[in-house]
Amino acid sequence: MNAVLRETECAAPLDARGLTHCYEGSNVLCGVDLALEPGSVLGLIGLNGAGKSTLIRAMLGLLKPLSGAAFVFGDPALKLTDAAKERLAYVPQQPEALAWLSARQMLDYVGRFYPRWDQSFAKKTLERWQIPPNKLLAKLSPGERQRVDLIRALASQPDLLVLDEPAAALDPVARRELLREVALRAGESGTTVLFSTHIVSDLERVASEIAFLHQGKLLIRCSVDETKERYGRLWLPPRMSAAAPAQSLSRRFHQDGSVSLVVERDAQGGWPEAASLTGARVDALGLEDLFVEIAE
């Protein structure tokens, strides 16, 4: 029994293995593997429609993938135990649940199910964010609604916090406050956080790791600091475009015949051979440039 408990505690908070899913015949996830280390803050980034929400929902057992499996604290995501559910909080994109309850009623209702529910945090944050507690959720603005759901998620004091585009409906002040809260939780309580976004500055502010999802595939998975060192843009003049390496994250041919590629350092820390050719150039890429280069 103790061994089982220890195994559950040590298991990765979130672990996806070979997740594949499609909608109406088009692939949304193509064999995605993604595991989160305890205490990490992983920012999942990608274009609109890249499959971020589908990946999150499949990882939490909110949809059944075509193939592959996901685990939350070692439990199969589709059959979570109460113990795993108590340690997990999820805020969907544009939450719309329980529109017929007021904010206070909703928090009271949900709070009854979590043993570590922080009633005073819920009450104080509701006041601090100036959300009318007795107004029906249906009548709140999208931003207010999202904030109520964030309070709901944070008040349960989760070990794993999953946020799907949490800042999408928030104003800059609320967004910054949310990111501060996320960083605080991760830093002080060791909460593991997975959040999806397409706002790169949010990632840089709070994430310790990033995962870039593009066309259903996970193209990049590394720490935020590492991206600047590990990836670069290799530009080859027209006469050398034939020497472009076969392996690259993106490849763009220019009208003058030159070519730009996003390349990765090898295991020894070196750029591809073509980078040493005369006239070739490797530029450092910021996070945003890196995503734009790959996504375009």
Add this chain to the structure above:
Amino acid sequence: MNARAILSVPWRAARPSTAWLGVVLFALGLFGAVALGLFSQRPDKWIACTMIVGFCEAFLWAFVMSCTVLLAIDARQLRLPALQQGVVRSLWIYGPLSVALPTIALGLFFGHFMVIASMLGLFSAGGFLFALLPRFLGVLFYMLPLTLNALPAWFGMPSPKTPHFVSWSAPILLGLILAAAWCWRSLLRRENPRAQGWSQPIVMQFRGCARTTGWNPWTGFIGSDLDFTSQIRRWPDWMQGGANLRDCGRSRPVPTLRVALGGVFLPLTALGWLRKVALIVVPGIVFIVLATFQQILRHGFHAWLGILQEGGLVVLVLCGAFGSMLLALLSLTQLGQRWARTNAEMPLLALLPGLGDGMELKRSLLRAIWQPTLRLQAVLLVAVLAIAWDMHMNMQAVIFLLLTQLGAAGFVIAFGLLVVGGCLPGRWPTTAMGIFGCILISVSLFVPTLGDPATIRLSVTSLQAVLAAGWVVLALMLLQLARRGWLGLRQRAHPFLPIDG
């Protein structure tokens, strides 16, 4: 805008399916009126024929042509005066055209060109004005028979058979057109013409419909923009609230799930119940009082008592029986909407600890979705049977009444299982089955109870055999669907997965 663009305005402004429905209804009404005129021997048949076409005209103008105002609002907001003028021109073309064409068709058969044109003009302008009136006046639509009965008396309307009908209707028609024009103009000039609410024009409710390209019986027949959750946003505060959270918690999955499902499933406090009951009962009482007043004025108190004894109880039986069917439709539509939304109650419930797991949770969920509806249906069943008993209704009529109630409950059980089992049939089979069930229930209700209103006696006809066969088919279909839903539910890892997931 060229002539072609102007002519296409109403068909682009309205939702395609509504536009088609309006045109088909109009054509059917016209053909039906002509057919009635050919086969009927009554001397005043032309009035009935004109009324049939008139209702179709009113529908067309209330639900299709009125959508042009939505386009006009957009044109004004986008500063496109040419488009705005094109919208108005299209109304000037379609207005006379929609009156003239049926007038010619009916007039060639019956004569009375001017009277028919006046009647159709009143119906068209009335329909158009109705759509531009505030939403709270929409209640008149639900009291249409009473309203149509009462309006002639209130306005001293002469019969179309009398010679001064045309001279009477001309200023009324002008008044309706002017009122519609005033409503149109004031709507366009509002600071926020797109605002929703009870004081906003009825036509603004069609805005969501125009955006959707098709219907889905599981998210609402009029588009997902008008689902029950978004309706809450539009209702005034005094109509809301009253959720009873007292029994929710880890050890009480059924009330907890009912709160999360909301709508007809939501447990209410005493005050909440009073509000809900008042919403249903008050309009009913207003209707009964108005109808009573009107009947007493017309026939006197004693004659009215006689009418009540003869027909009042039949109406109560029909209300109870149809109430059961509407309840089934309402609960199943709400259920379909809950499972269709991926960012609302389903993820919350899937990750909420303490609700139990496996088959225990699935059974609790079934109790939560069946209990509220089946309880109300049971109350209606008992009430209907008690009235039938009091009326000394014969056994066959009672059996058909019982079947209608059980049929409605059967829909709740079978389709409830299909929703939570994630294996709903497609759009067309669902619609076909819904229509089949509605027709069967309606015919089973009307034929036995209204076959002979004086004695409520059911004669032995071949229709009974057809009805009985229909019920057997429906029962077998519901059983098969329930079995399919149950097997689907058993195979699901948990019941809060989306229908397509």
